[in-house]
Amino acid sequence: MSIRLLALIPVAAAISLALSAAVDAVALPLFLDTTGTILATALAGPGVGIATGVVTSAVNTLRNPTFWPFVVVQIIVALYAWVAARAGLFRSFRTAVPAGLGLGVIASLTSTPISYFVFGCTTTGGIALTTALGRALGLPPVGACFFGSFVSDFGDKAVTFALVTSVLRALPRRTAARFPWALRAIGAA
Amino acid sequence: MLALALVLTLTPGAGSSPGWRPGLVVLRTALLTAAPFWVFLLVLHDVTTTVAIGLRITTMVASFVWLVAALEPARLVEAMVAAGWSASLAYLFGATLSAVPVLKARAQRIVEAQRARGLSARGGIAARLRALRALALPLVLSALHEVDERALALETRGLVPGIRRTPLAPPPDTPVERAARWALLLACLFALFRRVM
Structure with missing residues (x-):
């Protein structure tokens, strides 16, 4: 792994964790905690994306220990983002x-x-x-649990993908060219 | 296990001041972190399930709160390098820990700057999403522009992947501690085996 990609991983992980300040300011029920993972994957491929996801989960775990088992979700997000980037899905909203x-x-199916x-x-x-709302609506326990995860993940991941698309479009070509997959993700190569 | 985890929170480590006070603060943090889980468990489950899952979560929370109180990230990085782990891996962990507060402070400055320029975070969902874009985009782009500077700094300091480094002040690692670590790992594997079989 090149030294630039090594430097990208902690920056991308920190982006995921620092975006909570922006989310708090607009009072929206979002996490955006996979932004760094998706961005790193689109810029530098699945290896860097998975590493970013694992580091994000590890550091987040120190704040809230319940995050660690969900590291699997970060890995799946990186793999999905890789498929999306290769298919050119980040080229437009x-x-x-x-x-x-x-x-x-x-x-939500994974978590x-x-x-x-x-x-x-x-x-x-x-x-x-x-989840309590799902139970009140008469869903079985696992169904209510999926309902809870789905409500929080569905909009969150759509906003995250839109945000990553915004970043890729706003990234100067010269900066994008320094990452191996960025130009391909935005359709410039 | 829960009792052991809660007792451990009372011993936050050699770096803190002596006496019981730091330990009580850590114990209180662990209990306050675990408390909301008990409330939500009671809302969602019966008492038996609440107690079973609640004890498990409290043990997990207490162990991690103690770990964070006892462990300095810089010492962890030194120990990882001394134990033969890749310096790059140690860097990933240490650099993220130090970058998070820096980016959070920058995000706060961006929020204040955009508010000063008249950005309103009120209104419907579309208006809030537009405001979120105006806050998040400068943060992410400025962070990405830093990657080159960081890469140059790493190269200057010889942190090239594949090269072994010598830690300046590795934490002492006695044979007793090594034996205790192996014993704990074996105990975990044994507990997992008993649970699965």
Whole structure:
């Protein structure tokens, strides 16, 4: 791995964790905690993306220990983002947003078993409350747990994909050219 | 296991001041972190399931809160290098830990700057998403522009992948500690084996 890609991983992981400040300012129910993973994958491929996801989860775990089992979700997000980047889905919002919605479904399907069996669906306050709403709507326990994860992941991943598309479009060509996959992801190569 | 984890929180490590006070602060942090999980478990489950999952989560939370209180990231990086781990891997962990507060502070400055320019984070979802873009984009782009500077700094300091480095002040690692680590690993594997079989 080149030294530039090594330097990219902690920056991308820190982006995922620091975006919470921007989210708090606009008071939207979003996490954006996979932004760095998706961005690193689009810029530098799946290896760098997976490493970014694992580092993000490891550092996030020090803040909240319940994050570690969800490292699997970060890895799946990186692999999905890699497929999306190769298919050119980051080239416009019209393709990026549906791709993000698709990731929302996959991410909630992946996180539901972890959330249900390890934590009884109580990983974060928001998810626990939407799970309680699912139970109140008459869903079975696992269904309510999926409902909780789905509500939080569906919109979150679509916004994350749109944000990464914005970044890739705004990135100067000279900067983009320094990362091995960036120009291909934005359709300039 | 829970009792052991809670007792451990009372011993936050050699770096903190002596006496019980730092330990009590760590214990309180662990209990306060675990408390919301108990509330949500009670909302979602019956008492038996709440106690079973709640004890598991509290043990996990207490162990990690103790770990964070006892472990200095810089010492961890030194210990990883001394133990033969790749310096790049140690860098990834240490650099992310130090970059997060820097980027969070920058995000806060961007929020204040955009507010001063009249950015409003009120209104419907579309208006809020536009505001989010105006806040997130400068943060991410400025962070990406830093990658080159960081790469140059790493190269200057000889952190090229594949090269072994010598730590300046590696933390002491006694044979007793090494034996205890192996014993803990074996205990974990044994517990996993018993659970699965």
